[in-house]
Amino acid sequence: MTQASTLLQQAESQCHIRGVRFTPIRRRVLEMIAENGGGLKAYDLLDKLSTEHAAARPPTVYRALEFLIDQGLVHRIESQNSYVACACPEHAHGFQLLICRHCGYVEELHLDEISAQLAALAKSRGFNVERQTIELQGLCQDCRTASE
Amino acid sequence: MTQASTLLQQAESQCHIRGVRFTPIRRRVLEMIAENGGGLKAYDLLDKLSTEHAAARPPTVYRALEFLIDQGLVHRIESQNSYVACACPEHAHGFQLLICRHCGYVEELHLDEISAQLAALAKSRGFNVERQTIELQGLCQDCRTASE
DNA sequence: CATTGTACTAAAATCCATTTTCATATAGGA
DNA sequence: TCCTATATGAAAATGGATTTTAGTACAATG
Missing domain, CATH: 1.10.10.10 (Winged helix-like DNA-binding domain superfamily/Winged helix DNA-binding domain)
Incomplete structure (x- = not known):
């Protein structure tokens, strides 16, 4: 499947x-x-x-x-x-995307620790986070290997 | 000034x-x-x-x-x-934005720890991060207070 | 089976983002 | 002062994102 x-x-x-x-x-x-x-x-x-x-x-x-x-x-x-x-629709919370600038491949992560840390740090500044946009641009494994 | x-x-x-x-x-x-x-x-x-x-x-x-x-x-x-x-142009590295959905106010953070953690976690998956886009949407202090 | 809400068709307009090209002006270095 | 790189003027086209409006189809519900 x-x-x-x-x-x-x-x-x-x-x-x-x-x-x-x-x-x-x-x-x-x-x-x-x-x-x-x-x-x-x-x-x-x-x-x-x-x-x-x-x-x-x-x-x-x-x-x-x-x-x-x-x-x-x-x-x-x-x-x-x-x-x-969405890679895992059952997961309701924040997510992070790894976006390869070369092949365009996108991987979805669920780094809940990081999400929580960000929310907490924002909160400590009086800001209440409702949504997070986290997108990391770079090179994926394959494209790094290929470009050697 | x-x-x-x-x-x-x-x-x-x-x-x-x-x-x-x-x-x-x-x-x-x-x-x-x-x-x-x-x-x-x-x-x-x-x-x-x-x-x-x-x-x-x-x-x-x-x-x-x-x-x-x-x-x-x-x-x-x-x-x-x-x-x-940019709130501090002398700071060369990553940044994070807090964006109030109500008043539109934007605050810039420099959570270098978080940036480093994200980069490291991505790296452990073979992904080399070159740029980070981190935008947190929510309500700022003032707008939270005002909406009570 | 009738009602009602939701989805879809259809056509177009609008808004916004961005690029292209070429000519002209100007600032800073030789 | 002249040269050259860079910045700006000017006109327009393109490309893409998104909305609007109004009417039609259809599915679930009572």
């Missing part, structure tokens, strides 16, 4: 539990994002979707993305206006 | 030391960003600049921004495509 299909099954059951609709379009958009190693941009998605779904328009994609993000199934990569599948 | 004028002086001397030109436009753009508590977007800057500098066009702003970012005088806020003045 591929990782993408596992994610789709998880998504399916989560949506069912929550009583929200995991429609074909939403499923397909998530699938496309999951199959792609790195971030996909809205118009990349629209292009892909258009080939099999002629009615697709920008709102089609943006609605699907909004839904998927609300459900915690997709993350927006702020530093590049793109979207990745 | 206001904080903005201190920053301008620092910027001035740093540019002098580095042998790069701190032109009137660059100075003014930095000043506008510094005077604003939070992030300013490119077109906000263009609007402001236009009122006193009729020739201002998008490239005028983008060139100034590019320069200021290269010189470490301005940071781009990835999560909102906006720009803030």
Whole structure:
């Protein structure tokens, strides 16, 4: 079973539990994002979707993305206006992304310690953290090896 | 002395030391960003600049921004495509931003420990971090107090 | 089976971000 | 003072992100 299909099954059951609709379009958009190693941009998605779904328009994609993000199934990569599948949708808290500048591959981490430290440090300055955006850009193992 | 004028002086001397030109436009753009508590977007800057500098066009702003970012005088806020003045330009390393979702105020932190931890953890997974984007969204002290 | 809320179609506009190109001006070094 | 690199002016195009509006389809619920 591929990782993408596992994610789709998880998504399916989560949506069912929550009583929200995991429609074909939403499923397909998530699938496309999951199959792609790195971030996909809205118009990349629209292009892909258009080939099999002629009615697709920008709102089609943006609605699907909004839904998927609300459900915690997709993350927006702020530093590049793109979207990745959430690696473990059951994990509700903060996450960190490793983004390879060479191959575009994105890995999701859950360094809860760090998240907690950041929240605590902010709190000590009177700031109440509600959301964290942590994106680390650099070179992944493979691209480092390849560039030697 | 206001904080903005201190920053301008620092910027001035740093540019002098580095042998790069701190032109009137660059100075003014930095000043506008510094005077604003939070992030300013490119077109906000263009609007402001236009009122006193009729020739201002998008490239005028983008060139100034590019320069200021290269010189470490301005940071781009990835999560909102906006720009803030760097609070301590002499500090070369990573930074973290606290961004109030209510008033837009932005505070810059330099939690070098956290930066180092993140880099180390990434490294242990074979990933070499070159740049960190850390933005914490939430409520600042004032806005928390006000909303009680 | 009727109602109601949610999702989707359809078309377009808008807004925003950014780049391109080429000409002109100007500051600092030779 | 001249030369050259850098900065700016000027006009426009491009590319991408996102929203708006209004109508239609459809699924779950009672």
